[in-house]
Amino acid sequence: MTDYETVLKGKYPAKAHAKRVTDYIRSKIPDAKGVLYLEGTHTKMQEDSDHPEPFRQRRYFYYLTGCPLADSHFIYDLASGTSTLFIPPVDPEEVIWSGMPVTAADAKELYDADRVLYTTDVNAELARLGKGAGTTAFAILHQVLDAISFIEFEDKDFDLLKRAIEECRVVKDDYEVALTKKANAISTTAHHAVMQMVKKAKNEQELEAVFLERSVAHGAKNQAYHSIHAAGRAAATLHYVHNNAPLEGKLNLLLDGGAEWNCYASDITRTFPISGKFSKESRAIYDIVLKMQLECIKVLKEGVNWDDVHLLAHKIAIEGLLALGIFKGGDADEILKARTSVAFFPHGLGHYLGMDTHDVGGNPNYADPDPMFRYLRKRGPLAAGSIVTVEPGIYFCNFIIEPYLSDPVHSRYIDADVLDKYWDVGGVRIEDNLLITANGSENLTPTIKDPDELEQLISSN
Structure with a gap:
């Protein structure tokens, strides 16, 4: 047990x-x-x-x-x-x-x-x-x-x-942590089932059905939120809701889904190749996002300012996009100061998690004039005993990025020709649920995310 x-x-x-x-x-x-x-x-x-x-x-x-x-x-x-x-x-x-x-x-x-x-x-x-x-x-x-x-x-x-x-x-006791672990365990079973099914499926709705079936079969009759099963370019939509598009000809699936257990939420995102093998461009973006997540998790502990962790994620994203040539024409500090990375990572790094998916106590400031922090649902220091999601992402959304390409403040830092190779990646997000402790954190999400393991699981089915 x-x-x-x-x-x-x-x-x-x-x-x-x-x-x-x-x-x-x-x-x-x-x-x-x-x-x-x-x-x-x-x-x-x-x-x-x-x-x-x-x-x-x-x-x-x-x-x-x-x-x-x-x-x-x-x-x-x-x-x-x-x-x-x-x-x-x-x-x-x-x-x-x-x-x-x-x-x-x-x-x-x-x-x-x-x-x-x-x-x-x-x-x-x-x-x-x-x-x-x-x-x-x-x-x-x-x-x-x-x-x-x-x-x-x-x-x-x-x-x-x-x-x-x-x-x-905000601060969870042992029983609340146990409820969250249980929700994560069931959701992980559902995520893995979708990965095992994705090569055989024809439409996003089949994968949503698999996720719901595995959740209910394990006793979780309620979802913490409407799950996202976004294939191809649809993954660039942060809260995609349709879940009914065909999979044929698309590279990746972004699955953001979490079951609820006795009123306590899980919130997990994985992005993986529909074919069982990442394309060159998809793997490059995945590796950047995974580094963003792992490096941010390393610095978590009681008292750490969440704004600073979010800023760290942007710095790693900028370094990665510079290395790929998507960013150009300046150094990382210049691009950070210009806030050009917001075009590719427009949301906050994460939020408190509990009985609500976007749980209470985060003190967000949606009127913040700085676009890098406007949608950050948690501001200020992290409390020991709180549970926070860590969910960096990089997205290729025409609606968001094209105005940046038309703005000389930002367009000087973006190589449109290199960018053209990445639109079909859609978006990559990786999300785990972390319990904050006095000296670090405990990852409550056992869902696989190593890219080689993802490919192996999908290809073996």
Whole structure:
């Protein structure tokens, strides 16, 4: 049994999370009294239909409960440190169609809560806990039903709780790391299955089907995001969504896909040759991107400024593109200063990962006037215990690059004739999920990425 499977035999540590969030709130309001109040996602019917919309549990609620059930509520009493989960009562008519739901007794065994009651008791419990001087109901704006009453509380705060949970979610505990490892293991199985199928497939959608089938077969019924299966020049589109184009005549497949395990995401990208053998140009670009990733991973540790790691990736990209002759007419420092490399590497190096693929707490600045950092989803120092993706890429996107070719500031550094040899490469991205530690990092992604191993796996099938 793997180490993460042993950890996952226990309960999701919801009470420990509630304690962390409480500590954060009291760091801002030392004498805070009252309750933390959260609601899970409520069932919503599809328009003009008697079927519900696809369900996705609210991440703020899950962080303090570990409960995946719809229409649930949560109260944490700051004075006693008591957590109470409220789940929907048994509806006899619904049992006819869907079978017995989770009962309060079941939920007490499944989830890390001191008490489990039914949702019919929520307002009575709020009224009881709201009595007394100085009590505050901490909740999240627009995530409270109209039927819920905070009338007994002296004050209501709809700002601090969300901020507190977001800050606490940055640093993962052992259980959260285990969930992420499990998601990575399943996603790796799916990635490898696509690699083994790619030579036989005729269309991107066949490969998407393989990825989904392997994920579901291993118990991961939800994807962390809509996977990308981009063949040929489509790989130059960062978040390609169609996944329905033929593979014939195309060099590479960029597969960006990650299954979710109990609300925790994986986010993995691999680029590999459809034929089983990289073209000369594809291998040259792949080697640059792999060097970008490996060198960036080497410098990761607690306190490292993510902006500096992103800058390092650009420097390595510039060196590589100069060596290939795509860049010309200046030295690496000049090209870096001009920001010409943004034409080929337009996105950020990575982002925090957790219950959301682009997880909270990264403090991005999308108004940054510097195009090199504008789309960096994480800014500033890395925290020990955080999980970050490292996903450098080099892309040959006409829409992005052609304006640079028309701009004398940038065109003097780009050899258009050499560039013409690389359009069919499309794009290369390599992405792993890294747990930051005090002195380095732990790679949670076991998916193969050595180019020779990729070719061997694809060709052997």
